[in-house]
Amino acid sequence: MMICEGCGAAQSPADEQWFQEISEIYDAYQYYQQAGGVEQHVMDPSLGTLRRRSDVLLDRLETLSGFPKGGSVVDIGCGGGGTLRAFATRGSWSLFGLEMNDRYRASLRSISGFDTLYTCEPRDLPRQFDLVTMVHAVEHFPEPLSALRDLRFKIAPGGRLFIEVPNAGANPFEYLIADHMVHFTQCTLEALARGAGFSVECLATDWVSKELSLTARPSEASASPVQQPIREVAAGIRAQLEWLIRLSDAARVVAQESSSFGLFGSAIAASWLCGLLGDDVSFFVEEDPNRVGRMHMGRPILSPAQVPPGSAVFLALVPHIASQIAARLADLPIKLRLSPE
Secondary structure, rough: OOOOOOOEEEEOOOHHHHHHHHHHHHOOOOOOOOEEEEEOOOEEOOEEEEEEHHHHHHHHHHHOOOOOEEEEEEOHHHHHHOOHHHHHHHOOEEEEOOOOOOOOOOHHHHHOEEEEEEEHHHHOOOOOEEEEEEEEEEEHHHOOHHHHHHHHEEEEEEEEEEEEEEEOOHHHHHHHHHOOEEEOOOHHHHHHHHOOOOEEEEEEEEOOOOEEEEEEEEEEOOOOOOOOOHHHHHHHHHHHHHHHHHHHHHHHHHHHHHHOOEEOOOOHHHHHHHHHHHHHHEEEOOOOOOOOOOEEEEEEEEEEEOOOOOOOOEEEOOOHHHHHHHHHHHOOOOEEEEOOO
16 A cells, blocks of 8 residues: 555555456456345435435435536446436436446446446546536546546536545545555545545535545636645554454454354455454344345345344444444344454
8 A cells, every 4th residue: 555645645556466456356346246236225324224325425415505406417437327326216317327348238228317328538528517426436546636637627517526435534444445546535535626626515424424425516727735744644544454453353253252153244344354254254244135135255144133143243343333233233132242442
């Protein structure tokens, strides 16, 4: 991992090995594999229930003053169309997508109002749009600054840019994701947008837990990135990585002491721990109904109520989220084990 001396962003080295590894990842990649292609459900903080991420995000976007309520929207890194499906259910939108290939063309064509799938570079998009969205996309770009500078000229007058990325500042597990080029914090995401020629209108951390939500509009000129004390940035990242080591050690102890052991979740954190703990892991636990009943890494995904009584379940989550989930599941006859502070 490297840290930019200009803005303090932590990033993967864009060397030949990284490009080879991400090529192998993308060749076999399946969107929302654990849920059978159904978009990830997240906790809606305003309702206290699990909902599709895009529905939660669009609800928030619709409350912003001056944000487009209709027109043309292009989703960069659209995948199978999770974000575009959410737009199709509200307002008057013409839907466009951009991807590396046309693997999901059939799925996209099934969306009401879908127009065109582009498989070009952002700079080669043939028109402007009222809204450009990048939901968990910009962190995958080898050169995100260049990509945003190109997209600035693809936004129609009065239009907006919307970015959703993982928040590395709140989630150390973000550093484990091999195909993420940049691991963003609030400061570095704002610096990226400003440096690309955008004026940031909203930068929220509470729309979706452990994620950053940014809206911006093209400005007349780019701004200099905000300087961060590199030593402080490096120390913070080092502390996060050390916490990951303590967490893996704690999970190993619980697993070895338990006759029946599972991991809460089936995404990055739980998958990483399962790889470390091997046969000690018997199952995964999920609250997302679209994942329950499926298999992941050769193990069943159970609902909390399906966990065998007396089993130990390790909550591979940042502490405050682990505590919230433990409180919700406190009445179940299972042994919940939290991550270290």
